[in-house]
Amino acid sequence: MPRWGMVIDLDRCTGCAACEVACKSENNIATVAPEQAALGRTISWMRVMAEVEGEFPNNTLRFAPRPCMHCDNPPCVKVCPVEATYISPEGIVGQIYPRCIGCRYCANACPYTVKYFNWYAPTWPESERAHLNPDVSVRPKGVIEKCTFCHHRLQKAREEARAEGRELRESDYQPACAEACPTRAIVFGDLDNPRHRVSELRHDPRAMRLMEDLGTEPKVYYLTPRT
């Protein structure tokens, strides 16, 4: 059984936010009005975090894209009263939108703050409405949503591979963010499969995970910058 995971090379990340945009259009993420965004209600399954180091003019800007960590030991799954947040056998942490009661306990339990709530019914600009992705369900108001590692792509890839009578290849299933990254900073694959690049990269001496000490066992690795 595969164990899907991601390695993000921070040396390669330029902070262009192509991953954010690709994620938004792939996953039908609602466009939040500016005044709502100012209240802190933006939905961004993938988010490029920026940190300024040093004082002007000797300062540097560091970037780190942050999807859901898809923990092997996810704190959000434990606390959900209705099992709307679950972890699949392949390690993808998902959300059942039609079941979620919107208590936001999972959002509070997540140490990485990657769960988003639909404070209002989702809206899109008129020009985008026609381009919603038919493979991804549109969320109703009042439920939690989150990064799914684009698991609809996995379903599709698996069906195609089965139809062609072959094994699933690494390139068959890539989430939108990894596909869109112009510097290939985001690498995605099966962490336990020696033929996938992530299984090698995660053993790189630069590899680390966020808040490893919490015991959540995230499946997103970062390669720390050399400089």
Added chain:
Amino acid sequence: MTDDARLKLRALPDDARKLLAPLVETTWRFRAAATVLGAIALWGLTAYYLQLRFGLGRTGLNQPEYWGIYIIDFVFFIGISHAGTLISAILRISKAEWRRSITRSAEFITVLVLGFGAIQPIIDLGRPDRLLNVFLHAQLRSPLLWDVISIGLYFGASTIYLYLPMLPDLAIIRDAGIKAPRFYRFLAAGYRDTPAQRARLERVIGVLAIVVIPIAVSVHTVIGWIFAMTLRPMWHSTIFGPYFVMGAIYSGIAAILIAMVVLRRAYGFHEYFRAVHFDYMGRLLLLFSLLWFYFTFAEYLTAFYGAEPAEMRTFWAKVRGPFAAPFWTMVTCCFVIPLALMCRRATRTPGGTLVAGVAVVIGMWLERFNIVVPTSVNPRFEFESLGHYLPSWVELSILAGTFAGFILLYMVATKFFPIISIWEMREGREASVREVAERVAGYLPPEPVAAD
């Protein structure tokens, strides 16, 4: 009420006549207060309708401030509910004879406020229409489920614990025929106050008083665990279970004291709520103000001394950051004011306990604010620490509406049920004075027989 009811009332024995008077007479003050409270409650209901229609966006909540006023109110109201059942059960078991005039009004607080507390997390839900999923897809590893179970049990047990000790009084009302005969005949359930019935009733009350204590303790422990089971700074603390139980009882005692002062004035129950009651309840409040300080000090010192960076962000946000005002107001209201007033006999009066009680109720609401909000806006992941929270008018209206609704319901309850137990007063006069004398005599060695 009719003159007929007044005449029937006048024919009753002394205690019953005085204690049933509110069921017959209603003053214009009562009506005015009920109208105002009803209007506020309706206003709150309107605000909830708007939230239901447009979404939780109508609140001031955001990311990472997922929980706000509603969850604070949930913890607060369920806390107040520990007033009645727990206090009255403990006083009954410990044979504290001064309890007799207090227990009923305390038990009513429990049952009524519990309902208002239990609806708060439902108001907070994004999809209240899917509430039944909690049963259909129950996931027992979630502390929220533990809460549903323990609050359900507590509501059941405390309703029975309110109802059964009221049976003899309901029979008195039925027999006096002063009000709605069919209603009271139904409620009195054929109780005739025969010695056999009375003995059975007292046995059941004795068992219930014991059963209800662990249930009450479990309720606020589990509410503390909702927070403590997460990995969030200053929530993930083993002290939270007992800390919440202690705080719940503390706010409950304060609520009883406020109710006692108001009932005493509104219905002229000066003879029933006497100086000694305020003195003793004041001492209880004093004890809990010290306990509150002990728990709070232990909690904050542990966080401060360990100095874990994630915890310290929340710690300083409370002690000298954006939440310094609610934090130090809480310390003043929960510790300084009640301690200063309740440590002297001269201020353990109705007036003094009222001031202390109101301070504690405000302080305990703020304590829940200081637990929920500063941790919410300071997540462990520092890149997200952009949190802020300004409750919207919708949240504040629902807050006001809940308070008004509870007080209104409590007022209405005093119009249908004697808020001081008639039969327990009578039992006190007829049996307990002698029993207590015998009990005290039993503590002492037998009197020496004359040596001659």
